[in-house]
Amino acid sequence: MATTTLTPNLSDTLANIQAKTEETLKVITPLGFVLDTSEWLTITRYAQKYGVTTQLVNKWIEREVIPADCVETLTELNNIKLVKDQAYR
Secondary structure, three states, X not given: OOOOOOOHHHHHHHHHHHHHHHHHXXXXXXXXXXXXXXXXXXXXXXXXXXXXXXXHHHHHHHOOOOOHHHEEEEHXXXXXXXXXXXXXX
8 A cells, every 4th residue: 555745734734724623622512512514514615515695695594594493603603603504495
């Protein structure tokens, strides 16, 4: 099996991502958050994936086009809103 050597910049980037992930988990886990990240997206990522604007997604949330049980607001993380990954319109 061949091994691949990562460039120093890529190695540093991956190490930084791993550190940030661990830091986030330290905040989220004690607060009782258990979210499958394959099922939830930030508003920005949702808009990108489904080809709509973030403003439209926010309007859908306000008008309950996206049901309340499909939106999670993480107040401990600057009120980040997550939307369940499914098409709503």
